Amino acid sequence: MIDKNSKLPIYYQIEEWIKSEIEKDSFKIDKLIPSERELIDLLGVSRHTIRQAIGNLVNQGYLYRVAGKGTFVKDRNLIYKENRYSSFSEDMAYLGKKLENNLLSIEVDKASQSIANRLSINENDPVIKIKRVRIVDGTPLSYEMAFINRKIVGEMDRDVAASSLVKHYEDILNLKIGYANETIESVLVTEKTANKLNMSLHSPLLLVRSKLFLDNGQQIHYTKNYFRGNKYKFTIKLNR
Template identity: 40%
Template sequence: MIDKSSPIPIYYQLEEHIKKLIEKGDLNPGDSLPSEREYGEIYGISRMTVRQAITNLVNERILYRVKGKGTFVMEQKLEQKLQGLTSFSEDMKVRGMKAGVKLLSFDIIPADNDIAEQLGINEQDLIYEIKRIRLAEGIPMALERTYISADRVQGLNEEIVKHSLYEFIENTLKLKISGGVQIIEAAIANEEEVEHLQIPKNSPILLMQRTTTLENKVSFEVVKSSYRADRYKFMIDLKRF
């Protein structure tokens, strides 16, 4: 596993070895690693070399240290590409993960000025207000607040919103979702987000707001989501024009 005759630095070989153990599932999130002394004895290398490898993996957020306890495998973040429009359920399905949802509330209310303007409807027009916790393999990933025009998307109920809204809209209502505009910013979790996302007070979160349109360019949905910054990241491919 460690080839001292190789021109590849030993610390790098150890980094790659640990990464492979994590990829194969031999090391799982929360598992503790051997100490620097133990690694040194196993592979016949210096503690300084081991320390460099471990530090690099900590800096990459693959491992984390707990003072007085040791080094552990960090829970890896889910990566979502910003190209294309998919629902949370569709996104998890692509990853081979089980998506889940906990419905917190489902109401029909009059739209306030802000939501009405974003949906292109009149203030006081009826909208669905849906608040859900999005889960991946049973772990809370996002607190989602969804506002949908009750006129443009009819027939929603609590059972439907416990599953995939987009599947219902496209397969049952035969409405074609064409795209949307999404804004992402950083923030500190408020009390509600701390409670529902099961994160420490003052944790960083990613706020995402999306306005989604049908193929006739009419807006039907505004989604305000709070994602756990320790479990989620967004990725975009950039091209030089």
């Protein structure tokens, strides 16, 4: 379990062991992990080393503390929304997950009537269409189709299309994001999407449709995201 002759630091070995216990579901989401004293007795290490390992895992988003109760396993598939728009890239960074974008295609086309309506533009206006699979910690998590108002963003190359679109809007184009409207519904995976996400047919998906607006009210893009239903969850805070 812990190799004190290893060149790897003891606290790092403890971190990896706790992560493996979480992955095996031995330490369950929102349940207490063993106390410091129990871990000291089990692993034969000092209190300082245990606290260092647990502190690092809290910072990495694997664990969370509740005063007076102890340390619990955090649900790293849970996205918490509280009156603030955040991009998928930002959500994954917050959860400490590694995100890769597998760009399937990028093209400029004339907007169909349907896309024009969803993007608040005129039919036949130029639209950048992007299709990509978003891979999180090595697992295909979502299949995304993005339709972007080309009159606002101009040219877009493959490197940009394979990165964070919101970061490009804000950091490169200096656009100010105002707000987003999102709808979420449960659907069953089709054969086409199942192949892209390595899923079996009739598995559950969350379909998230999002319209992103600038602070001047202009809509910059419309996206359809198919998320694996067993790997993506929302908690949304609603004030009365």
